[in-house]
Amino acid sequence: MHPHEKIGAAIAAANDAGRTGLVPFITAGYPDPDTFIDTLRIVAAAGDVVELGVPFSDPMADGMTIQRSSFTAIENGVTLAWIFDQLAAAEDIGAPLVMMSYLNPLMAFGYDALAVRARETGICAFIVPDLPYEESADIRAALDNEGVGLIQLVTPATPDERLKLLAGASRGFLYAVTITGITGGDAGLPNDLAGYLDKVSSLSPLPVCAGFGIRKAEDVINVGKHAAGAIVGSALVEVLERGDDPEAFLRGLR
Amino acid sequence: MKSELDAGKATALLDASIAGTLPDDRGRFGPFGGRYVPETLVPAFVRLEQGIAEHLHSDAFQEEFRSELRTWVGRPTALTFAPRLSERWGAEVWLKREDLAHTGAHKINNAIGQAILAKKLGAKRIIAETGAGQHGVASAAACARVGLPCRVYMGAVDIERQAPNVDRMLRLGAEVFPVESGDKTLRAAIDEALREWVTDPAGTYYLIGSAVGAHPYPYLVRELQSVIGQEARQQMLDLAGGLPDVAFACVGGGSNAIGLFYPLLGDRDIELIGVEAGGTGDGLGQNAATLATGTPGVLQGSYSIILQDKNGNVQETHSISAGLDYSGVGPEHAMLQAVGRVTYVSASDDEALDALEELCETEGILTALETAHAYASARRWAKENPGKRILIGNSGRGDKDMPTLTQYPARTNANASA
Numbered sequence: 001m002h003p004h005e006k007i008g009a010a011i012a013a014a015n016d017a018g019r020t021g022l023v024p025f026i027t028a029g030y031p032d033p034d035t036f037i038d039t040l041r042i043v044a045a046a047g048d049v050v051e052l053g054v055p056f057s058d059p060m061a062d063g064m065t066i067q068r069s070s071f072t073a074i075e076n077g078v079t080l081a082w083i084f085d086q087l088a089a090a091e092d093i094g095a096p097l098v099m100m101s102y103l104n105p106l107m108a109f110g111y112d113a114l115a116v117r118a119r120e121t122g123i124c125a126f127i128v129p130d131l132p133y134e135e136s137a138d139i140r141a142a143l144d145n146e147g148v149g150l151i152q153l154v155t156p157a158t159p160d161e162r163l164k165l166l167a168g169a170s171r172g173f174l175y176a177v178t179i180t181g182i183t184g185g186d187a188g189l190p191n192d193l194a195g196y197l198d199k200v201s202s203l204s205p206l207p208v209c210a211g212f213g214i215r216k217a218e219d220v221i222n223v224g225k226h227a228a229g230a231i232v233g234s235a236l237v238e239v240l241e242r243g244d245d246p247e248a249f250l251r252g253l254r
Numbered sequence: 255m256k257s258e259l260d261a262g263k264a265t266a267l268l269d270a271s272i273a274g275t276l277p278d279d280r281g282r283f284g285p286f287g288g289r290y291v292p293e294t295l296v297p298a299f300v301r302l303e304q305g306i307a308e309h310l311h312s313d314a315f316q317e318e319f320r321s322e323l324r325t326w327v328g329r330p331t332a333l334t335f336a337p338r339l340s341e342r343w344g345a346e347v348w349l350k351r352e353d354l355a356h357t358g359a360h361k362i363n364n365a366i367g368q369a370i371l372a373k374k375l376g377a378k379r380i381i382a383e384t385g386a387g388q389h390g391v392a393s394a395a396a397c398a399r400v401g402l403p404c405r406v407y408m409g410a411v412d413i414e415r416q417a418p419n420v421d422r423m424l425r426l427g428a429e430v431f432p433v434e435s436g437d438k439t440l441r442a443a444i445d446e447a448l449r450e451w452v453t454d455p456a457g458t459y460y461l462i463g464s465a466v467g468a469h470p471y472p473y474l475v476r477e478l479q480s481v482i483g484q485e486a487r488q489q490m491l492d493l494a495g496g497l498p499d500v501a502f503a504c505v506g507g508g509s510n511a512i513g514l515f516y517p518l519l520g521d522r523d524i525e526l527i528g529v530e531a532g533g534t535g536d537g538l539g540q541n542a543a544t545l546a547t548g549t550p551g552v553l554q555g556s557y558s559i560i561l562q563d564k565n566g567n568v569q570e571t572h573s574i575s576a577g578l579d580y581s582g583v584g585p586e587h588a589m590l591q592a593v594g595r596v597t598y599v600s601a602s603d604d605e606a607l608d609a610l611e612e613l614c615e616t617e618g619i620l621t622a623l624e625t626a627h628a629y630a631s632a633r634r635w636a637k638e639n640p641g642k643r644i645l646i647g648n649s650g651r652g653d654k655d656m657p658t659l660t661q662y663p664a665r666t667n668a669n670a671s672a
Contacts, residue, residue, distance in 0.1 A: 056566075056567065057436070057567040057568040057569075058436065058441065058445055058553065058554065058568055059445075060292070060445045060448045060449060060554065061292045061294075061449070061452065063449070064435070067435055067436075071436075074567060079565040080565060080566075081565070102552075103290055103552045104551045104552045104553065104560075104562065104566040104567075104568070105565055105566035105567070106566070107551055107552060107566060108551065108562065108564065108565060108566030109566070129292055129293075130290045130291060130292060130552070130555075131290060132289065132290070132291060132293060132296050134280070134289065135288055135289065135290055152293075153292075153293045154293065155293050155294040157294050157296075157297050157298075157455055157456070158293065158296075158297065159297060162296070162297075166293075177293070177294065180294055180452070180453060180454070180455065181294075181452055181453040182449045182452055182453070
C-alpha cells in the first residue's frame with residue numbers, strides 16, 4: 001500500500017464503523033515544541049487522520065487563530081526540518097499524517113528530499129493551499145516517486161469541469177472547502193452545503209473530507225451526511241490556545 | 255542573486271521580452287512569475303485574465319483610459335531638465351516628473367486603469383493594499399472617479415508613519431482597514447487583502463498597486479505603467495535631443511521602474527539601473543534590497559526573488575521609505591536581472607535623505623523618500639561616469655513624507671562638500 005492510500009483506508013474504516021472520518025488539524029509544535037509529539041499522539045488517538053500544519057510567515061489562506069499559532073510556532077523555532085526530525089525520533093503516531101504547508105517552505109527544503117523525508121516519517125500526503133493544480137507538476141512528480149500524495153482542494157467557487165479535473169488528480173482524499181473564505185470563520189456553515197458536498201462526493205473517486213468552519217459535533221453530523229470526513233482546524237487550535245483538553249474536545253465531536 | 259540561466263537562454267529571454275511576448279501563456283517571465291493562489295481565487299484570476307484579454311487593448315478601453323490620463327491625471331507629465339543638479343554631478347540630468355501626476359505619484363496610472371477595468375468586469379467593490387499610502391490614495395481617488403466603493407488595507411506601522419495619506423484616503427471616500435497581523439507593513443496588507451478577496455471572489459475586484467502578485471497582475475500593471483517610459487522616451491528625443499545613456503528608477507515591488515524601463519528595453523545602449531532600499535545595513539532585516547541579497551521563492555502569488563531564511567520564511571525588511579519596504583519584487587524584474595538587462599543596486603536610508611535634500615536645494619523639488627533612493631544611486635554613478643546624460647524616474651512627491659522628515663533636522667549644504 002502506498003503511503004497516500006493509507007489515508008483513504010483510514011477514512012473508509014471510520015465510515016465502515018458507522019462514523020464520519022475525523023481529521024483534526026494542529027499547527028506543529030504549538031503551543032509548546034517540547035510537547036509536540038505528546039499532543040500529536042493525543043490528537044491521533046481521537047482522529048482517523050491527522051493534519052499537521054507547517055508554520056509559515058505569510059499564511060494567506062488562514063484566519064487569525066491559525067495565523068497566531070503559526071507565528072508563535074515560528075518564534076519557538078519550529079521549522080519543517082525540525083518537524084521531520086521530531087517525527088523520525090518518535091514511535092508510530094497511530095494515525096496516517098497529512099502535512100499542510102504553504103509552498104515556499106517546501107520549495108526551500110527541496111522537493112526530492114521532501115518526498116523521501118515525508119515517506120520516512122509517516123507523512124502520507126501534502127495539502128498546499130497556495131498551489132493550484134496548474135503549478136503543481138514538479139512537486140507532484142517528486143511526491144509520486146515516494147508514493148506520497150498531493151491532496152487537491154475544491155471550493156464552492158470551483159466550476160464543475162475544474163472540479164472533475166481536481167477530483168481526478170487528488171491523492172489521499174479530496175478536500176472540499178465548505179465556504180468561500182479563509183479558515184477560522186464564525187459565520188457558520190452555508191445553507192446549501194448539502195447540495196455542494198453531494199455534488200463533490202458524486203464526482204470524486206476518493207473519500208471527500210470537508211473543512212473550514214466545522215467547530216462542533218452538530219457540524220460533524222451535518223457534514224457526515226454528505227461527505228466521508230470532517231476536518232476540524234481552528235476550533236481545535238483554539239482549544240490548545242486556551243490550554244483546554246484536546247482529547248475531550250475531539251471525543252465530543254465523534 | 256546571480257543568474258542561473260545559461261547565456262543562450264538569457265539571450266532568448268531578453269529577445270522575447272523586447273519583442274513583447276512575455277509573460278508567456280502560463281504567466282511566466284522565463285522561470286519567474288506564475289500563479290500561486292488559493293483554489294478559491296482560481297476562477298477569479300481566470301475571469302480577470304479573460305477580462306484583460308477582452309478589454310485592455312480594445313479601442314473602447316484605451317480611449318477611455320487615455321482620456322482619463324490626459325484630462326484627469328494630467329498627462330503627459332513633464333520632462334524637466336535639472337541644470338543645477340547637472341552642474342553639481344558633472345552630468346546632464348533629466349527628470350521624468352511623475353510627482354506632477356494627480357495624487358502625486360505614478361501610482362495613479364495603474365489605479366485609474368484598473369478601476370476602469372473593474373467597472374467593465376462588473377465588480378461591485380474594490381479592495382486595495384497600500385504601503386506608503388500613495389497607492390491607497392490613488393485607488394481611493396480612482397474609485398471615487400468611477401463610482402465604486404473602496405476599502406484600503408494598510409499595515410498599522412504604515413498608518414503611523416504615513417498619517418497624511420490616511421486622512422486623504424478617508425476624505426476621498428475610502429475605508430482604511432488597519433492590518434495588525436504579521437509585520438504590519440505592506441506585506442501583511444497584501445496578505446490581508448487576499449484573505450478578504452477569498453471571501454468574495456465574484457463581486458470584489460482586487461486593485462493591486464505594484465507589478466507583483468500572481469499572473470496576470472505583473473503584466474497588467476506593467477501595461478498600465480508603461481505610459482511613463484513611452485512618454486519619457488519621446489520627450490528625451492524631443493527635448494534632450496537624444497536618448498539617455500542611463501536611466502534610474504527606485505524599486506520596491508517595481509511598478510514605476512517597470513513602467514519606465516519596459517519601453518526602453520529595446521534601446522540596448524541605454525543602461526538601466528533599479529535602486530532598492532539599502533536601509534541601515536547588509537544584514538537580514540536591515541534593508542529591503544531583495545534583488546541584491548534575496549533568493550528564489552514563492553511569495554504572494556508569484557515565483558520571484560524574495561528575502562527569506564533557509565526555512566523559507568519570509569523576512570521582515572527595513573527602509574526609511576514605506577513604499578520600498580517589501581520582502582519581494584515583481585517577477586519581471588527578477589527576469590531582467592537574470593538576463594543582465596537591468597542592474598539592481600541599493601541606496602541606504604542616509605544616502606536617500608541626503609539626495610532628497612540635495613534635490614530640494616538645487617531644483618526646488620521635494621521628492622518622495624522612495625524616489626530619493628534613485629537619486630542617491632544616480633549621483634554615485636555620475637561621479638564614476640562623468641559627462642553622461644542621465645534620466646531619473648521621479649516617481650512621486652515627498653509631501654507625504656513630512657512626518658518622517660521632521661524627525662531628521664534639515665542638513666542644509668550637507669551635500670556641498672560631497
